[in-house]
Amino acid sequence: MANIHVVFRKEEIEETELAKGKVAVVFDVLLATSTITALLSFGATAVIPVRNEAEAHEQVWSLPHGSYELVGEYEGRTIAGFHSPAPLSLQSISQGKTIVLSTTNGTVAIRKAMTASHLYIGSLLNARALARYICHHHPTETIVIICSGSSGRFCLEDFYGAGYLVAELLQNGMAQEQLSDAALAAYLFYEQYATEDGGKKVLSSARVGRWMMAYGLAADLDYINTHGVLTVIPMLQPTERGGEIRDVADQLLKKNSGREIG
Template structure:
């Protein structure tokens, strides 16, 4: 029986514990890093490099010419001088055949903290069904750690909802075959009770309300489109690329 753990914020992630054994990490930052990364790969990015902060982003960018990469980031939801704001709709127009170097307050930090796991997947509402199918195909692990990146207040409503959606996609009609922690079960039940309200949930969350104040509705609507992207980003040598494993799923939403 596979165990599903849910961490409610990046600060709960212990690098030593996640490295032990053969754990799979599935990281969500629905608004907005994991949605941005998934969208960028869909839109033709060669790869995405998550970094801890803007200084590391600039250091990494020195290995690329200006025509080979896009440097994007935010700090505490505010633009970083000289960086592209990490909006999926904005990056889509400039990312084809380039490397995206991405720095965000929560999502990329969570991804780096999760990197010691045996396998690290990026998940969001837009690609949860595909990632769930890819995780089901991983036979040599008995522990799946779902990580909510969280936000400035710690708990993130949109990540909790997204985690519930992922767990619902993963367990399907076979819930009895999985051992869920209480937090994982709570996320699943919350999602199942509000499964038709993805846009409303995202809009009502702390970060979603900020998007609404700053004309971010296009990215909110994109992030709320469950199962719209059949793509599995996976970490290889510190870079996220599209998994070559073929996945097929039935999007029941």
């Protein structure tokens, strides 16, 4: 029987434990994992997560000219020469491109979790489809839901996203008895705000959400808060460059994949 755990910050990731056949799901709701999910729904071929700006430039050396776009931030500031990772600004540049993405927390968490047997990307946008996929493909494996946090700090929005995924896993046949205390706490918190209005209250009250509101990103916040609208299943696949994230959704799930903004 599968067990479901929640890790509160990327600093708590136990790489050796993940390597013991665990399935990992990384959440960085504001912004990295929401942006990755959106990018794939916008038609990006793949997303390469990197730890920092220098690693991003190393990655593009092996990519054909014109085949990629650099997207990233560090400590909330867009990296010079990169696109901002705010998802709505990326729709027009994503189609058919490989996106090299560098963020302060989310992509670092993804790189730390690469020892897992399977590594998925979670967000409010795709948690419903992701839960169905996990319950079908990993019914007996231990699921570790990782909240990226922010520079070592707990993030309310990631905890909310983790709780939403737990709720959807329960809806798809997993049992509450399979939850660790941390997973149960995330689920109970989500249940208190289990609507888009509730989600908006959580996201806009969180530290990063307040920052986004102050910098004119309210529309991005509203988009990120749309629960279960995408059927994208982003999964990290090993490559010679370390790994890239692609949509592995079943064709049935992909029938209505993506959501045009405008």
